[in-house]
Amino acid sequence: MEDKSKVQERESWGSSFGFIMAAAGSAVGLGNLWKFPYLAGKNGGAVFVVTYLLMVILIGFTMMLGEMIIGRKTQLDPYGAYKKLNKNWGFLGSIGIVTAFLILSYYSVVGGWVIKYIIATLMGGIGVDKAAYFNGFIGAPIEPLIYHGIFMILTVAIVFKGISGGIEKASKIMMPALFIMLIIVAIRSVTLKGASQGLAYYLKPDFSKFNGRVLVDALGQVFFSLSLGMGALITYGSYLKGDEDLEKNALIIPGLDTAVALLAGFAVLPAVFAFGFEPSQGPGLMFVTLPAVFEAMPFGAVFGVIFFILVFFAAITSAISLLEVSTAYCIDQLKWSRNKSVTIVSSIMFVIGIFASLSMGVLSDFNIPILNLGIFDALDFITSNVLMPIGGLLMAIFLGYVWGVDEAIKEVKKSPNVKFKLEKLWIVLIKYVAPVAIFIVLLSSLGFLDRWLGN
Incomplete structure (x- = not known):
């Protein structure tokens, strides 16, 4: 009886649309916009x-x-969910909780950078040397911490209000707004003079370029882009009726996430090609290359502000899902x-984030032993390259062979x-494809396939 009353008291999504927007918001993050x-x-x-x-x-x-099956079946957090289905597997839920906790600790720092760039773009630009401006900002001891704090406070304010009153309400506003703004920037990008080269590169497949690296990178990007293996979708699924x-x-949410990634390609690649830039990786693309692109285009400041606001929406909708896992x-x-x-939970995350931010500046000489990485990079490596693939691999094994596909199917057909x-x-x-695919992602992310893939 106790279990039953607990399920009845548990918060739930107010609508199917609200859940889809929140889950898509969890999946859509900075990786869609800079990594894809x-x-x-x-x-x-x-x-x-095509491979992706x-x-x-x-x-x-x-x-x-x-x-989603595990979450809805159990109506519990990831640890409680796995433990309820098999008392020996609670550890797998713990992996997801730790992963989400550590990710938000440094993800919030990057979210702060985005807020800084919204303000800087609004105030009239980022200076001539975009790389020097960016490196100078993230290496500063105080200013990035202020923006890290602002981002965390905004995330906390939404999660405080609960599922339907906070996360769902915010997601129903921010996700449609993100799509609209991304479409505006994409239209501007593809209509630039010289954008056709980038469009052709993006849309015309040359299958002679297909190789193992393309396959592994596409596999890895799907896994990380959809926020798999960190308990976010189990947690969100637990609030489903x-x-x-x-x-x-499960078809709509990856579809929306993929739509954002594809639109990001339309927004970024034609513009980058039009102005003769190289699409650089990670923060370099977002905070160095694209500000230079926006500066070079007519009304670029307007499109720059729109772009960084949509990046902020992508960041915070992911952040609220990460905070909700530990909550x-x-x-x-x-x-x-x-x-x-x-x-x-958020206070501890904020403190860890302080050290992650300072590792770009005053603590840049300090490396985590064994990994030989700074604090920010070590947190990223441990979560993205180790914990997420292990969590995903074990989840596939759990569903396929421990709890069993018959039980999972019963839940879908409930x-x-x-x-x-x-x-x-x-x-x-x-049972067969996902475990093998995620094991390949794990090997690749740990560098074991570099020799064969030509890295």
Whole structure:
């Protein structure tokens, strides 16, 4: 009886649309906007895009459905969810919680950079030497910490208000706004003089450029872009009601995430080609190359502000899902109130983020032993290259062989009006294809495949 009343008292999404927007917001993050265009540029343009789309269908759908099944079935945080399904597997939920916790600790620092760039672009530019401006800012001891704090406070303010009143409401505003702004920037980009070269590169596949590196990069980007293996979709799935069509949602959410990535390619690559820049990786593309591109185009300041606001929306919708993972654990397992959970968890994250930020400047000479990386880079490596792939791999094994596909399928078909059309395909994918694919992602992210892939 206690379990039942707990399920009834648990918060839930107010609407299917609200859940989809929140889950898509969790998936859509900075990786869609800076990593996808870069990887497309590095891996032969259109041939990478085609490979990526195939991987979304095979791996993205499979894993996302799996996480939502576990969440809705148990109505618990990731640790409680796995433990409820198999008492020996609570550790797997713990991996997801730790991963989300550590990611937000440094992700919030980058979110702060985005706020700084919205203000800087509004105030009239970023100076002549974009790289020097960026490096000078992130290396400063105080200013980045102020923006890190602002970003964390905004994230906390949303999560304080709960599921339907905070996360859902914010996502229903920010995600449609993100799409509209991204379309505006993409239209501006593809209509620039000289953009046709970038468009051709992006849209015309040259399959002679297909190789193992293209496949592995596409696989990895799908896995990381959809926020798999960190408990976010298990947590969000735990607030779903029993009549929700999980299969449909598991197709729509990766579809929306992919639409953002593809639009980001349209927004970035034609403009970068038009002005003769190289699409650089990570922060270089976002904070150095693109400000120079916007400065070179007519009304560039307007498009620059729009772009950084949409980047902010992408960052904060991911951040609220990351904070909710740890918050749900504290509420479910430690029986804390939401306000107490959010306050304590976010405060610890903020402190870790201070050290991550300072590792770009005053602590730049300090490296984490064994990894030989600074604090920021070490947090990124541990979460992205180790914990997320391990969490995803073990989840596929858990669903395929421990808890079992029969139980998972029963959960999908729980509502009398829902049919599981892709049931047979999903069984093959979760038992055989996903574990192998994610194991390849793990090996690649740890550098074991570099020799074979030509790195």
